[in-house]
Amino acid sequence: AGWLNGEWQGLPAARSEFRGEREEPFSVQWAATADVVRAALEDAHWRAPAAWESGATLLWLVPTTPIDQLPVLPKFHQGQPPAQTFVRAVDARNRDVIRLWRVATVTRPDDPANPLPLWAGVVTTERARTEFGLVTSARTTKETAAPLQAVAAAVQQAGMHVDAKSLVDVPVLLAW
Numbered sequence: 001a002g003w004l005n006g007e008w009q010g011l012p013a014a015r016s017e018f019r020g021e022r023e024e025p026f027s028v029q030w031a032a033t034a035d036v037v038r039a040a041l042e043d044a045h046w047r048a049p050a051a052w053e054s055g056a057t058l059l060w061l062v063p064t065t066p067i068d069q070l071p072v073l074p075k076f077h078q079g080q081p082p083a084q085t086f087v088r089a090v091d092a093r094n095r096d097v098i099r100l101w102r103v104a105t106v107t108r109p110d111d112p113a114n115p116l117p118l119w120a121g122v123v124t125t126e127r128a129r130t131e132f133g134l135v136t137s138a139r140t141t142k143e144t145a146a147p148l149q150a151v152a153a154a155v156q157q158a159g160m161h162v163d164a165k166s167l168v169d170v171p172v173l174l175a176w
Contacts (some may be wrong), residue, residue, distance in 0.1 A: 003031065003106045003118070004163070008174055011103055013167055015077045015122055023075070024140075025167075026120040027148050028098070030175040031106045032160070033117060037084060044154030046086040046098070065136050066092045067128040073138065075122070077101045084119070088150060093128045095138070096147035116176075123147045148173055 008029050015023040030037060041047075049072040068089040074081055082099035089095050100121040107115045125147050126138040148171060152162045155175040163174045 001109055003029075004174065004176075008165065008172070009167060011118070011120055012077075013170070015075065015101075017076060018079050024122045024124065025170045025172075027123050027144060027171060028100075028119075028121040028151055028173045028175060029103075030100065030119045030121065030155070031116045032119070032176065034084060036158075036160075037100065037119065038086075040154050040158035040160065041086045041098070041151075044088075044150070044157050046088045046096075046154065049085055049087045049097070063130040063134060063136050065128075067095045067126065067136075067138055070128070070136065070138050072097055072099075072126075075099055077120075082121075088147075090125070090146075094141075095126050096123065096150055097126055098123045098147070098151060123151050144171070151175075 011029060012026060014025045017023055050069055052071045066089070068087060072085055072087060080101060083102050084100040086098050087095050098121050100119040102117050103120040104118040105115040106118050123144070125141045125143040127141050128136055129139050130136050152173055155162050161176050165172045165174055
Protein backbone atom coordinates (compact mmCIF):
# COMPACT_ATOMS: atom_id res chain seq x y z
CA ALA A 1 0.00 0.00 0.00
CA GLY A 2 2.84 2.40 0.83
CA TRP A 3 4.46 1.79 -2.55
CA LEU A 4 1.19 2.52 -4.36
CA ASN A 5 0.53 5.58 -2.19
CA GLY A 6 3.72 7.39 -3.17
CA GLU A 7 6.74 5.46 -1.93
CA TRP A 8 7.36 4.50 -5.57
CA GLN A 9 8.68 8.06 -6.03
CA GLY A 10 11.56 7.35 -3.62
CA LEU A 11 13.05 4.64 -5.85
CA PRO A 12 15.67 5.46 -8.50
CA ALA A 13 14.12 7.60 -11.23
CA ALA A 14 16.60 6.57 -13.92
CA ARG A 15 19.21 4.04 -14.84
CA SER A 16 22.69 5.15 -13.85
CA GLU A 17 25.91 3.94 -15.41
CA PHE A 18 29.15 2.97 -13.65
CA ARG A 19 30.12 6.52 -12.68
CA GLY A 20 26.61 7.59 -11.74
CA GLU A 21 25.70 9.25 -15.04
CA ARG A 22 21.93 9.40 -15.37
CA GLU A 23 20.68 7.50 -18.40
CA GLU A 24 17.16 6.50 -19.49
CA PRO A 25 14.40 7.08 -16.96
CA PHE A 26 12.86 4.02 -15.35
CA SER A 27 9.43 3.87 -16.95
CA VAL A 28 8.11 0.81 -15.12
CA GLN A 29 8.05 -0.47 -11.56
CA TRP A 30 6.68 -3.99 -11.21
CA ALA A 31 5.99 -5.85 -7.96
CA ALA A 32 5.98 -9.56 -8.79
CA THR A 33 8.16 -12.63 -8.69
CA ALA A 34 10.56 -13.17 -11.59
CA ASP A 35 8.45 -16.13 -12.75
CA VAL A 36 5.26 -14.05 -12.80
CA VAL A 37 6.98 -11.27 -14.79
CA ARG A 38 8.38 -13.78 -17.28
CA ALA A 39 5.05 -15.59 -17.71
CA ALA A 40 3.10 -12.36 -18.20
CA LEU A 41 5.51 -11.11 -20.85
CA GLU A 42 5.85 -14.45 -22.63
CA ASP A 43 2.06 -14.84 -22.80
CA ALA A 44 1.98 -11.47 -24.60
CA HIS A 45 4.63 -12.58 -27.14
CA TRP A 46 7.68 -11.08 -25.48
CA ARG A 47 10.65 -13.43 -25.33
CA ALA A 48 14.21 -13.66 -24.11
CA PRO A 49 16.57 -12.01 -26.63
CA ALA A 50 19.05 -13.86 -28.81
CA ALA A 51 21.99 -15.12 -26.78
CA TRP A 52 25.43 -13.58 -27.03
CA GLU A 53 27.12 -16.36 -28.97
CA SER A 54 29.34 -16.24 -32.03
CA GLY A 55 26.60 -17.16 -34.51
CA ALA A 56 24.18 -14.49 -33.30
CA THR A 57 26.93 -11.88 -33.05
CA LEU A 58 27.97 -12.52 -36.66
CA LEU A 59 24.43 -11.64 -37.78
CA TRP A 60 25.40 -7.97 -37.30
CA LEU A 61 27.47 -8.40 -40.46
CA VAL A 62 24.41 -9.33 -42.54
CA PRO A 63 22.51 -6.12 -43.45
CA THR A 64 19.21 -7.97 -43.98
CA THR A 65 19.14 -9.62 -40.55
CA PRO A 66 15.76 -9.07 -38.85
CA ILE A 67 16.23 -7.13 -35.64
CA ASP A 68 14.66 -9.83 -33.47
CA GLN A 69 17.61 -12.13 -34.31
CA LEU A 70 20.22 -9.65 -33.06
CA PRO A 71 21.49 -9.84 -29.48
CA VAL A 72 20.42 -6.99 -27.20
CA LEU A 73 23.28 -4.68 -26.29
CA PRO A 74 23.95 -4.61 -22.57
CA LYS A 75 22.95 -1.64 -20.45
CA PHE A 76 23.86 -1.36 -16.80
CA HIS A 77 22.37 0.17 -13.67
CA GLN A 78 24.85 0.89 -10.90
CA GLY A 79 27.30 -1.52 -12.50
CA GLN A 80 24.81 -4.38 -12.79
CA PRO A 81 23.30 -5.87 -15.96
CA PRO A 82 19.53 -6.28 -15.97
CA ALA A 83 18.24 -9.31 -14.11
CA GLN A 84 15.60 -9.82 -16.80
CA THR A 85 15.49 -8.72 -20.44
CA PHE A 86 12.70 -9.40 -22.94
CA VAL A 87 12.07 -8.33 -26.53
CA ARG A 88 8.98 -8.09 -28.69
CA ALA A 89 9.29 -7.76 -32.46
CA VAL A 90 7.24 -4.91 -33.87
CA ASP A 91 8.34 -5.63 -37.45
CA ALA A 92 11.54 -6.74 -39.24
CA ARG A 93 13.33 -3.46 -38.40
CA ASN A 94 11.89 -2.54 -34.96
CA ARG A 95 11.61 -4.25 -31.59
CA ASP A 96 10.55 -3.26 -28.09
CA VAL A 97 12.94 -4.11 -25.26
CA ILE A 98 12.29 -4.21 -21.53
CA ARG A 99 15.22 -4.42 -19.14
CA LEU A 100 14.44 -4.97 -15.45
CA TRP A 101 16.62 -4.57 -12.36
CA ARG A 102 15.58 -5.68 -8.89
CA VAL A 103 15.65 -2.50 -6.79
CA ALA A 104 13.65 -3.26 -3.64
CA THR A 105 11.07 -5.49 -1.99
CA VAL A 106 7.47 -4.70 -1.15
CA THR A 107 5.41 -6.26 1.59
CA ARG A 108 2.14 -7.80 0.51
CA PRO A 109 -0.80 -6.62 2.63
CA ASP A 110 -2.40 -10.08 2.31
CA ASP A 111 0.83 -12.02 2.99
CA PRO A 112 3.41 -9.92 4.90
CA ALA A 113 5.64 -12.93 5.54
CA ASN A 114 6.33 -13.30 1.79
CA PRO A 115 7.44 -9.95 0.31
CA LEU A 116 7.59 -9.46 -3.44
CA PRO A 117 10.61 -8.34 -5.45
CA LEU A 118 10.22 -4.87 -6.93
CA TRP A 119 11.65 -4.41 -10.41
CA ALA A 120 12.47 -1.06 -12.00
CA GLY A 121 12.84 -1.08 -15.72
CA VAL A 122 13.52 0.72 -18.92
CA VAL A 123 11.16 0.07 -21.83
CA THR A 124 12.45 1.19 -25.22
CA THR A 125 12.04 0.70 -28.95
CA GLU A 126 15.11 -0.23 -30.96
CA ARG A 127 15.39 0.22 -34.72
CA ALA A 128 17.77 -1.73 -36.97
CA ARG A 129 20.10 0.48 -38.90
CA THR A 130 22.59 -0.55 -41.57
CA GLU A 131 25.85 1.33 -41.31
CA PHE A 132 28.43 1.57 -44.08
CA GLY A 133 26.32 -0.88 -46.09
CA LEU A 134 27.60 -3.87 -44.14
CA VAL A 135 26.94 -3.71 -40.40
CA THR A 136 23.50 -3.84 -38.82
CA SER A 137 23.09 -2.23 -35.43
CA ALA A 138 20.10 -1.76 -33.15
CA ARG A 139 19.67 1.84 -32.01
CA THR A 140 17.35 3.00 -29.26
CA THR A 141 14.73 5.45 -30.54
CA LYS A 142 13.06 8.24 -28.59
CA GLU A 143 9.70 6.40 -28.77
CA THR A 144 8.50 5.57 -25.27
CA ALA A 145 4.69 5.55 -25.35
CA ALA A 146 4.11 2.52 -27.60
CA PRO A 147 6.50 0.10 -25.84
CA LEU A 148 5.17 1.16 -22.44
CA GLN A 149 1.61 0.55 -23.65
CA ALA A 150 2.69 -2.91 -24.83
CA VAL A 151 3.97 -3.72 -21.33
CA ALA A 152 0.77 -2.37 -19.75
CA ALA A 153 -1.28 -4.58 -22.08
CA ALA A 154 0.81 -7.64 -21.13
CA VAL A 155 0.31 -6.92 -17.41
CA GLN A 156 -3.44 -6.49 -17.82
CA GLN A 157 -3.74 -9.55 -20.06
CA ALA A 158 -2.11 -11.56 -17.24
CA GLY A 159 -4.85 -10.37 -14.86
CA MET A 160 -2.56 -8.02 -12.97
CA HIS A 161 -3.04 -4.34 -12.18
CA VAL A 162 -1.46 -1.24 -13.68
CA ASP A 163 -1.49 2.40 -12.68
CA ALA A 164 0.05 5.13 -14.81
CA LYS A 165 1.88 7.79 -12.83
CA SER A 166 4.19 10.63 -13.74
CA LEU A 167 7.46 11.68 -12.15
CA VAL A 168 8.66 15.09 -13.37
CA ASP A 169 6.83 14.69 -16.70
CA VAL A 170 8.15 11.16 -17.21
CA PRO A 171 5.51 8.43 -17.40
CA VAL A 172 5.96 5.62 -14.89
CA LEU A 173 3.87 2.47 -15.06
CA LEU A 174 3.26 0.74 -11.72
CA ALA A 175 2.38 -2.94 -12.12
CA TRP A 176 1.39 -5.51 -9.50
